[in-house]
Amino acid sequence: MGYYHDMADINGTLLQVSELTKHYGDIRAVDGISFSVPRGTVFTILGPNGAGKTTTLEILEGLRPPDSGTIEIFGKRVRRVDRRVKERIGVLLQEANFEPYLKVHETIELFAAFFAHAYATRDIMALVSLTEKRNALVKNLSGGQRQRLALGVALVNDPDLLFLDEPTTGLDPQARHNIWSIVTGLKERDKTIVLTTHYMEEAEALSDYVCIMDHGKIIAADTPRALAARLGKETMIEFTADQVPAAARNSLSGRFPQLRQDGGTITLEVADLVPALQHLLGWAAENGITLDNLVIRQPNLEDVFLTLTGRRLRE
Amino acid sequence: MNGIIAAARAYLAVSLRERVTLFWFLIFPVFLFVILALIFSSTGKQGKMNFKIAVVNEEKATVAGPDFAAIVVHTFDSLSTAPSGQEPLFTLLRPHPGETTAAFRARADAALNRERITAVVVIPPGFNGAMVARLRASYATPTPIKVIVNNSSEASRVAAGIIAGVISGIDREVLIRAGQYVPSDETKPVTEWTGKNKHAVSYASFLLPGVILMAFFTSGLFGVPGTILYSRDRHILQRYFVTPFTPLRYLLGFSIGQLGLCLLQFALLYVIGRFWLGAQVNFGRPGAILFLVLGFFTFLAFGFLVAALAKTGDGGMAIGNLLNIPLIFLGGLFFPVGNLPLALKVVVFANPVTYIAAGLRMSLGLGGEGMPLVASIAVPIAWIGICSLIAARRISWGVQ
Numbered sequence: 053m054g055y056y057h058d059m060a061d062i063n064g065t066l067l068q069v070s071e072l073t074k075h076y077g078d079i080r081a082v083d084g085i086s087f088s089v090p091r092g093t094v095f096t097i098l099g100p101n102g103a104g105k106t107t108t109l110e111i112l113e114g115l116r117p118p119d120s121g122t123i124e125i126f127g128k129r130v131r132r133v134d135r136r137v138k139e140r141i142g143v144l145l146q147e148a149n150f151e152p153y154l155k156v157h158e159t160i161e162l163f164a165a166f167f168a169h170a171y172a173t174r175d176i177m178a179l180v181s182l183t184e185k186r187n188a189l190v191k192n193l194s195g196g197q198r199q200r201l202a203l204g205v206a207l208v209n210d211p212d213l214l215f216l217d218e219p220t221t222g223l224d225p226q227a228r229h230n231i232w233s234i235v236t237g238l239k240e241r242d243k244t245i246v247l248t249t250h251y252m253e254e255a256e257a258l259s260d261y262v263c264i265m266d267h268g269k270i271i272a273a274d275t276p277r278a279l280a281a282r283l284g285k286e287t288m289i290e291f292t293a294d295q296v297p298a299a300a301r302n303s304l305s306g307r308f309p310q311l312r313q314d315g316g317t318i319t320l321e322v323a324d325l326v327p328a329l330q331h332l333l334g335w336a337a338e339n340g341i342t343l344d345n346l347v348i349r350q351p352n353l354e355d356v357f358l359t360l361t362g363r364r365l366r367e
Numbered sequence: 368m369n370g371i372i373a374a375a376r377a378y379l380a381v382s383l384r385e386r387v388t389l390f391w392f393l394i395f396p397v398f399l400f401v402i403l404a405l406i407f408s409s410t411g412k413q414g415k416m417n418f419k420i421a422v423v424n425e426e427k428a429t430v431a432g433p434d435f436a437a438i439v440v441h442t443f444d445s446l447s448t449a450p451s452g453q454e455p456l457f458t459l460l461r462p463h464p465g466e467t468t469a470a471f472r473a474r475a476d477a478a479l480n481r482e483r484i485t486a487v488v489v490i491p492p493g494f495n496g497a498m499v500a501r502l503r504a505s506y507a508t509p510t511p512i513k514v515i516v517n518n519s520s521e522a523s524r525v526a527a528g529i530i531a532g533v534i535s536g537i538d539r540e541v542l543i544r545a546g547q548y549v550p551s552d553e554t555k556p557v558t559e560w561t562g563k564n565k566h567a568v569s570y571a572s573f574l575l576p577g578v579i580l581m582a583f584f585t586s587g588l589f590g591v592p593g594t595i596l597y598s599r600d601r602h603i604l605q606r607y608f609v610t611p612f613t614p615l616r617y618l619l620g621f622s623i624g625q626l627g628l629c630l631l632q633f634a635l636l637y638v639i640g641r642f643w644l645g646a647q648v649n650f651g652r653p654g655a656i657l658f659l660v661l662g663f664f665t666f667l668a669f670g671f672l673v674a675a676l677a678k679t680g681d682g683g684m685a686i687g688n689l690l691n692i693p694l695i696f697l698g699g700l701f702f703p704v705g706n707l708p709l710a711l712k713v714v715v716f717a718n719p720v721t722y723i724a725a726g727l728r729m730s731l732g733l734g735g736e737g738m739p740l741v742a743s744i745a746v747p748i749a750w751i752g753i754c755s756l757i758a759a760r761r762i763s764w765g766v767q
Contacts, residue, residue, distance in 0.1 A: 113609045116767045135611040143609040149601040153384040154377055165373035166612040189384070205606075 065124075066091045066213055066244045067112070072121035074107050081107040083268035084121070089213075089261075092242045094235070096255045098353060099265035100363070105248035106146055108265070109217045112246070113143050126212065139168055142211030144202050146218045146248075152191035156182055159190060160204055167209040180204035180234060196227025203234055214238065216247045220254060232257055252354040264357060271360050276353060283351040283359060286310075289320040289332065291346040300339040307331055312358065321351075370612050374620025378594065379627045392590055393632060396582035397639055403578075403701070404571045404644045418526040419484045421460040421475035425468055426494045435498040435541065436490045439512065442537050443488065456529070460484050479517050485526035488534075488556075489513040502545045512556040524570055527558050571644040575636065576727045577700035579659070582632040584666045584720065588691055591625060591670025592683035599765045600680055614764045622667060629663050654730025658743070662723045665747040668754035669694075675761035699724045719750040 067089040074082040082104045089095040097105045110116045112123065114133030123130050125137055133141075150159050157173050164170035177183045180200040185193065193201065199219060206214060216235070220228040235258055238245060249255055255262050256276050263273035272279055294316060296304075305311040308328070310321035322328035325348065336343050358364060382388045422443045426436035449455035460478060462471040475487045490512055514530050517523040534556045542548035598604045607617060633650075640646035650659070669690065677683035697711060698720025707715060715721050726743030 115605060115609060135613070138609065138611045141609075143606075145602060145606055145609065147602045147605075149603050150606065151377060151381050151598075151603060153381040158377065158380065162373050162377050163610060165369040166607070166610040168611075209610075 064091045065089065066126065067246065068124040069108075069112070070122045070124075072108065072111065072123070073119045074104075074111060074116065075119055080268045082111070082118070085265070085268070085270045087263050087270060087273060089244060089246055091244050092239075093260035094239055094245045094247060094258050095261045095263070096259035097246070097248045097263050097265055098250065098252070098255045098357070099248075100250055103250075103265040104268040105250075105265055106217055109215050109246065109248055113141070113145075113215055114138060139209065140212045142206035142209060142214040144199075144206040144214075144216045144219050146221070150190045150198075150201065150205070152189065154190055155187050156190065156193070156201060157186040159201060160208060163205045164208045169210070170208050171210055176204045176208055179207060181230070194227075196223055196230060199223060199227065199231060200234070203231065207238075212244060214243055214245045216245060218248055218250070220249070220251065228254075252352060252357075255353055262353060264353070264360065266357075266361050272356065279353060279356050280351045283321070283355060284323070286321045286323060286351055287325050287328075288349050288351055288355060289322055289325075289328065289346070290349065291318055291343040292316045293318060293336075293341050293343060296341060297339065300335070300341065303339075304332075304335055307335075314364065319355075321355075371616050371620040371623065374607075374612070374617060375623035375627065378621055378624030381594075382590070382624070382628050383631075388590065392582065392586040392628060393635060396578055396585070396632060397635060399581070400574060400578040400636055400640065401644070403574055404640075417454050417456065417458055418486065418522065418529065419458045419460060420486045420488060420526060420530065421471070421478065421484055422488045422490070423468065423472045423475055424490045425472070425492050426490050427492060434495060436494050438541070439488075439490055439494075439534070439537055442533065446533065476515070479515060479523070482517060482523070485516065485523045486530055487515040488530060489515065498541065501542070502547055513559050514556045515559045524573070531556055531558065571640055571646040572648050573728075574701070575640040575644075575646045575648050576655075576731060577724060578640075579633055579636050580662050580720065580724055580727065581695060581700050582636060583629050583659075583662050584669075584695060585691075586625065586628055586632065587663075587666025587668075587670040588673060588687045588694075589670075589684065590628070591621075591667060592674035592677060592687060593680060594621070595671075595674040595762075596677055596680040596683045599763065602765065605765045608764060608766045614766070617764075618671075625667055625670075626663060633659070648731055650731070652730055655727060658723055658727035658730055661744065661747050662727070664751050665719050665723060665754075668751040668758070671758035671762065672754040675758040675763075694718055694720050697721070719747040722746040 065088045069088070070086045071084050072082055072086070073080065073084050085104075085108065087095075097108060099105050107116065111118050112125075112133065114137070117132050123133070125133065126140060128137075130137060154162065157177065160173045160176050164173060164176075174183070177186055180203050182197065182200055182204060185197060190198065190201065203216075203219065206216070219235070220231050223231065232254070235245065235247070239258070245258075247254075247258060259276055261274065262276050262279055264271050264279070272282070274282075296318070301311075301313070304318075304320075308320045308322065312319045320328065320332070329348075332343070335341075354364065382392065420443070422440055424436050424440050426434075443457060443459060447455050447457045447459045460475055462468075466474075472487070472489070475484065478484045479487050494512070512534050514527055514534070516527040539548060595604075604614075604617070608614065637648075637650065640648070650656070673683050673686045673690070677686050693714050697707070697714045698718050699715070700720065722738055722743040725738040726740065729738075729740070729743070
């Protein structure tokens with residue numbers, strides 16, 4: 053709750069959610085979450101599949117009513133997001149499609165007609181780099197182009213608040229970076245963005261604030277740097293090694309109790325790097341083990357999630 | 368309002384670009400119309416149709432020479448038998464033993480009115496004398512044989528053409544054998560129409576309103592739920608409804624788009640029917656416009672009903688097919704449904720298509736199945752109400 057109040061004081065709050073809940077039968081999809089989103093920031097909800105991210109966003113987009121809780125958006129408390137709010141928000145849904153037999157410019161014009169005020173179609177196409185595809189049918193677009201179209205449609209009304217639900221899921225790295233650069237551009241134009249993702253790199257690259265959700269609850273929320281700092285002054289040593297004998301592994305975990313193994317990848321959390329490295333190199337020589345892909349890095353959001361839940365984000 | 372018009376335009380654009388929709392809603396009705404019109408305009412030439420008729424011989428005069436009336440009767444008699452396994456061209460309604468000619472004629476006329484038979488061929492008194500006179504002097508005109516047909520039955524209209532061909536053939540054969548045949552003197556039998564419409568109606572004219580209604584019906588029953596359910600399943604509707612665009616506006620836009628599609632269907636079928644197949648139908652009559660509009664809304668409501676009942680697009684197609692067969696085939700669009708067994712008549716009378724088709728044909732002066740005008744309007748309106756009510760309560764937009 054401290055975070056909740058702190059953030060409300062920064063820059064003014066555009067969206068504030070209190071004790072929001074949503075059940076599907078016996079399942080608590082969203083379990084009493086509270087957070088606030090300051091104006092002009094990228095607020096990321098990070099969590100594995102089934103954490104409740106999409107349900108939270110669908111409530112905030114007006115697709116579902118909450119069972120309980122309050123939503124304060126643009127300074128007004130609403131039970132459910134209504135038409136006036138929808139005039140000021142932009143949405144990129146996780147599973148949304150467009151009419152496959154409409155052209156790109158027709159799709160943007162269609163959505164522009166739904167709003168009282170909208171950008172010119174050519175401006176939106178330029179913004180998402182689809183000008184050359186203006187007469188292409190939606191069905192003939194690549195995955196990345198479709199997602200850029202979805203982003204363009206989300207921006208058609210020049211929204212004050214933008215909801216992006218897993219905008220890069222299923223895209224190749226280049227298409228993903230294209231989307232990231234558009235989102236970064238929006239951030240520079242002082243847009244407020246609520247983003248969900250299960251990609252740790254995406255959250256780290258784009259976010260001002262990150263809220264980690266699991267099983268419908270917020271388990272941590274702060275800036276990415278502050279979240280990583282929660283792991284203390286630990287440094288992560290990561291390497292891959294084939295066929296580590298059980299005895300060798302046990303001897304290593306005796307020295308490094310925070311050892312984690314994910315397939316062939318072993319990660320060590322160490323407080324004092326130099327002696328730890330010396331010990332690791334000695335252990336490898338002693339056991340005849342080659343340390344491939346040796347990396348020394350700072351803790352990231354994946355490490356935070358692992359520490360908090362004992363699971364990886366994509367499990 | 369902009370959003371509604373934009374949604375209507377988008378629906379039309381998608382319908383005209385999507386090949387399956389284009390085929391079923393525009394090309395198929397045209398194809399069916401042309402095929403039916405061409406097949407039935409040449410019916411009988413291949414000997415694969417059977418028409419039930421009565422031949423009433425009222426000729427009593429005895430003149431020297433051959434009994435031409437008996438030749439005509441014998442000819443139709445011979446055309447009512449066929450080698451084993453084959454269908455004869457005619458099935459004759461025959462007089463009961465001891466039945467007078469007048470009684471048989473009355474029975475035949477009644478059967479024709481009830482569409483139990485397709486035509487009554489009447490050989491009038493004085494026919495033999497007239498034929499003899501013709502053989503003596505080729506300028507004499509034979510007393511024409513009358514062919515009485517029922518204008519509310521398309522089978523009857525088709526039979527009229529075939530019977531005329533048979534009678535002309537007999538006439539020609541007799542004249543050739545007597546060495547008196549002059550092609551320019553060839554006569555045709557007089558065709559007398561029974562039923563409400565006293566004018567002959569071509570099959571294309573009769574068929575055109577039915578095909579137009581079928582096109583409206585198909586696009587309503589399949590196009591409406593198909594589009595809604597597909598858009599819902601693919602989360603396209605969800606994408607609409609996170610904007611200020613509401614389900615009600617979507618429905619309005621969708622309905623306007625559907626109206627545009629139906630107007631296109633109408634225009635295409637009308638132009639082909641009028642300028643290619645020679646259909647003479649005046650759709651400008653207020654009654655015709657009323658029933659076309661009523662048909663549009665009824666089939667639109669049925670489409671919404673299917674969209675409300677089905678959980679998926681595939682389910683919608685299955686329900687549509689289940690409704691399509693009884694509603695179309697027991698709705699009098701392509702053939703009369705007045706003489707069906709009682710069990711099927713229940714479906715006929717509960718079927719809004721029956722009333723719309725009958726109302727439209729009545730308003731166009733094309734006969735009809737004799738439904739009262741009030742029922743022709745009230746029954747479809749009742750169906751619109753029922754379907755809309757169920758749809759409003761049950762339809763899911765993918766939004767809670």
